[in-house]
Amino acid sequence: MWALNHRHVPGGNEVTARAGVVYLVGAGPGDPGLITARALELIASADAIFHDRLIPPGALDGARDDAELVYVGKAPGDVPGVGPHSGHSITGTSGSQGGINAMLIEAARSGKSVVRLKGGDPFVFGRGGEEGEALRAAGVEFEVVPGVTAGVAATAYAGIPVTHRDQASAVAFVTGHEDPAKDEGALDWETLARFPGTLVLYMGVRRLRENAAALVEAGRDPAEPAAAVERGTMAGQRTVVATLGTLAEEAEREGVGAPALIVVGPVVALREALAWLERRPLHGRRVVVTRARAQASGLAATLRGLGAEAVELPAIRIEPLTESGEVRRTVAAIGEYALICLTSPNGVRLLFEALGAAGLDARALGGTIVAAIGPGTAGALEEHGIVADVLPERFVAEALVEALADVDVEGKRVLVARAAEARDVLPDALRERGAGVDVIALYETVRETPDPEAVEAAQGADYVTFTSSSTVRNLTEALGDRFPRGARVLSIGPITSEAARAAGLEVAVEAERHDVDGLVEALLRDAST
């Protein structure tokens, strides 16, 4: 969402993080779709955000550009202050709980609005209680925003209902972190063994063997169904089902690692009937999206919705040229054009940015015929209150030329606003018909530096998707040997396929309809065979 001012949230509310207040916010279990609306609203408006490691990918994307992002993770091997989110200021931390409390207090006292962002729910094994106590003791105001806790989310994604009318009337959230051999542990295993319902153990992978043994020794039936749910709601979620007596061995054999939950109870057996995640059409497929980041998210979201793991590895990036004198002069006199042709959503976005910079808005186009090359471009225009007058049925320059046949351009001034490296089909055709055509370059596409983590993730990809020849060229050149040769190449259409072959790739699938929906259809068809 380009035009989104980070102080505003979708829906238009003015928000809302108050100065001097600390918000203890749950970020949910990992799936970016499971962050609450309130959490996003606060992230979008906070002055400072102190976050853990286990927060969903992209959770901080909506933060203000000038927000201070502080990584305070405590995982072994983590480098304090070097979080996974770049492009923002990231400062260091001591990482200890006392140090975190002190930082929160200091930030709030200095008048900032502060978000303390934690995985899952802040009050469920999140030490949010301790932070609240420290804040209260320091006289700092705070609010709590609950999050979807892993205990209900990872289980639900595994097809395990933690309660069930016939099978479990209660559920206990338990820490599996304590050493059952220690006398001073707060856990009473005998009581837990007798607990009449489902047991959900957090932080229980490392001590799974001891915990399971302690439960059995205390009288819980070793034949009771039990499961480990690894990376619940995240890409690559995995569920291992066994019995209380055998789960430790199974989990070890399968190499289950953190984060994972252990679930014990008859409800685990319901997974057989209720598992749904694994049934989605692209489950288990890793798909690389190579479009420019601004456009990638829509395709990536569609793929994720179908169950795929989408790896965003943008090959190109849009560099605005709206500061150029040419663009400024053209925009200042935009009312003089009889016809304006726009050939991409980026072009629309940047034209309106340039209009805005000149103190103008959509009304400047009031007397002008506006032509869009395709539905994406027309949609971008609509966001600015303009309904395109001309929209061809096929989305290429030649088709737009045809669609403009009825527009009288002879002796008129026409503006083609587009990318720097576009083809000249459209301006040439209009000139031939007697128009005085100005062409302005609103942006150029340049090669994006590949993100090493995404390159690494791409190595195990099943598919690489290409939506334009420039993404093919730029990605293959940027990756060289690191291009995932084992992946099937999916192309949006013949021009892109040609570029792929020229780059030495074998095209496995070409979309029949040359748009993103067509690409997804082709992928679904290929994946189902």
Ligand code: SAH
């Ligand atoms: N406040 C968090 C829990 C933090 S304790 C919440 O409400 O979810 C960390 C433990 O939570 C992990 O050791 C693991 O047992 C569990 N956990 C967190 N996220 C998880 C996930 N996505 N899948 C499985 N378990 C998860």
